[in-house]
Amino acid sequence: MELRQLKTFHTLASTLNFSRAAEAQNYVPSTITMQMKALEDELGVKLVDRMGKKVALTDAGRSFLAYVDHILSDLEEAQHAVKQTGEMTGTLTISADDTLCTYRIPAVLKRFRLRYPGVRLMFRPLSEPNLKQSLREGSADIIFVLDEIKGEAGLCGEKVLDETFYLLVAPEHRLASQTALTVEDFNGETFLLTEQGCSYRMFFERSLSQKAMGSITELEFNSAEAIKQCAKMGMGIAILPEMAVAAEVNRGELIPLPWDLTAVSFATQMFWHEEKWISPAIDAFINLTRETFSNHLPDCGE
Incomplete structure (x- = not known):
């Protein structure tokens, strides 16, 4: 009709x-x-x-x-x-994991609300394993993930920012003064890690097993902030993105360990469903995200 x-x-x-x-x-x-x-x-x-x-x-x-x-x-x-x-209207649902919710997405949400006050903006934090499924089920319009740079069948997306990861310890930790590390140096240590299914945790665990690392203890958290605070208290070794710890590293509250985590490129990425109608509100949010991080953004499809 x-x-x-x-x-x-x-x-x-x-x-x-x-x-x-x-x-x-x-x-x-x-x-x-x-x-x-x-x-x-x-x-x-x-x-x-x-x-x-x-x-x-x-x-x-x-x-x-x-x-x-x-x-x-x-x-x-x-x-x-x-x-x-002259006001854009509609409803827009955005999802991201805990780390991006805290350190990347607020800047975009704030600018979008100021520029398009007529759009109802809904933000739903999700764990990483559920993010892409939310697009396929239609419960989210746009998602942000912190993952290896790779294509995803049925989804359209692009890199927002490259992300650097560190292994971090408190200043008094026995490894804090080391200028070089081997796998054996980690034996018996406690690692403060994100929940199972997190892409960078899986990569880190693969890299350790490939180098025949000995036994370690793992403490699992669902919050990057909790991992950071426990690492500052000397409870173990944290693996976190630079965006979450830049201030603490600059103040000397956390010390990056000399361990190479660059074998795989990780990035904050933005995705939407390739078959979904791109409403004016969705299009505006995508473009505003690009604008917000414009000094680092590639062309779509790279």
């Missing part, structure tokens, strides 16, 4: 004449006939009785007209409101 068909029906119901309805809509009479036939076929009822050039509404037509009146009235009011305010 198309809006133009509703407008045609409304005009025909007002004029009760195919020729006058065609003239009012700037159509030829045959176009009015085709649109009415398509509308009646879709509804499965006759809306008008044809008597030459004149028409009369059926009972179904009179009932339908009341709803069409409301639809067109609401549309006119909506168009007037938008033209009067």
Whole structure:
């Protein structure tokens, strides 16, 4: 059912004449006939009785007209409101994991709210394993993930920022003064890690096992902030992105260990479903994200 068909029906119901309805809509009479036939076929009822050039509404037509009146009235009011305010409207749902919720996304959310106050912005934090599924299920419009740079079937996305990771300890930790480390240096140590399924945790554990690391103790957290605070208290070795610890490193509260974590490139990435209609609000958020991090952004698809 198309809006133009509703407008045609409304005009025909007002004029009760195919020729006058065609003239009012700037159509030829045959176009009015085709649109009415398509509308009646879709509804499965006759809306008008044809008597030459004149028409009369059926009972179904009179009932339908009341709803069409409301639809067109609401549309006119909506168009007037938008033209009067120039304000974008709609609802937008954004999701990201705990780390990005804390250290990357707030800057974009703040700018978006200031620029587009008419858009209802909903933010739903999710664990990393559930983020991409939320796009596929339609419960999120845009997600941000901290992951290896790779394509994802069915999703469109791009890199927002490259991210650097560190192994970190408190200044008094026995490894804090080391200028070089081997796998054996980690034997018996406690590692403060994110939850199972986190991409950079899995990469780190793979890299250690490949180098035949001995036994370690793992403490698992669902918050980067909790890991950071425990590391500052000397409870173990943390693996965290630079964005989460830059201030603490600058103040000397955490010491980066000389351990290479650059074998895989990690980045903050933005994704949306490739088959989803890109509404004005979604398009505006994507572009504002690019603008916010414009000094670092690649072209889409890189």
